[in-house]
Amino acid sequence: MPRSLLLPLVCAAALVLAPQAQAYPVRVTSVPQVDLSRYLGKWYEIAALPMFFQRNCVGDTTAEYSLNGDGSIAVHNRCRTKDGVDEAKGRATVLPKSGNARLEVSFFWPFKGDYWVIGLDPEYRWALVGQPSRKYLWLLSRTPQLPQADIDKALGIAVSQGYLLRELKFTPQTPLPVISPPEAAAESSTATPEAK
Secondary structure (H helix, E strand, O other), X not given: OOHHHHXXXXXXXXXXXXXXXXXXXOOOOOOOOOOHHHHOEEEEEXXXXXXXXXXXXXXXXXXXXXXXXXXXXXXXXXXXXXXXXXXXXXXXXXXXXXXXXXXXXXXXXXXXXXXXXXXXXXXXXXXXXXXXXXXXXXXXXXXXXXXXXXXXXXXXXXXXXXXXXXXXXXXXXXXXXOOOOHHHHHHHHHOOOOOO
16 A cells, blocks of 8 residues: 555544544442442432333333342333333342442343442432443432432533433433322311301
């Protein structure tokens, strides 16, 4: 190949590969510690870089975690589809020396996937879950809606760990019904109509 053509090709290759090389300046890291007793329970998906099996989900995506008798964690994922409801049940195990922040989840034996808690609110109001490949990401909340300030903080953690959020999808969630306190309901039912 003539040297006159070699230099432009090398330059072109450098331009193509440079963004990929700079896309991940740091490693994905999990939080130092997760208190599993506080983490168990129901979470609502606020946003995600979803997995393939979530392709039919249109909203109301949740994940519920409970403790199995053998110390593993039962996983129950659920979402609304255009035809009804889709559910998946799996099993998660904590990786040793991870502070409970890194787990492996299996929905179909023997296949396993990484589940790393890479961001966590001090009060466990929201959690950011990812994996080393940065292919998948989930922002979870204890409530169907999460304040924008919390969303920005969580996604800032993702960006700082090299996640590209161009394909991030926000998950529609049905608000929880507002239930009046029993005292207020009783007062409204016994209130005397105003005289006319």
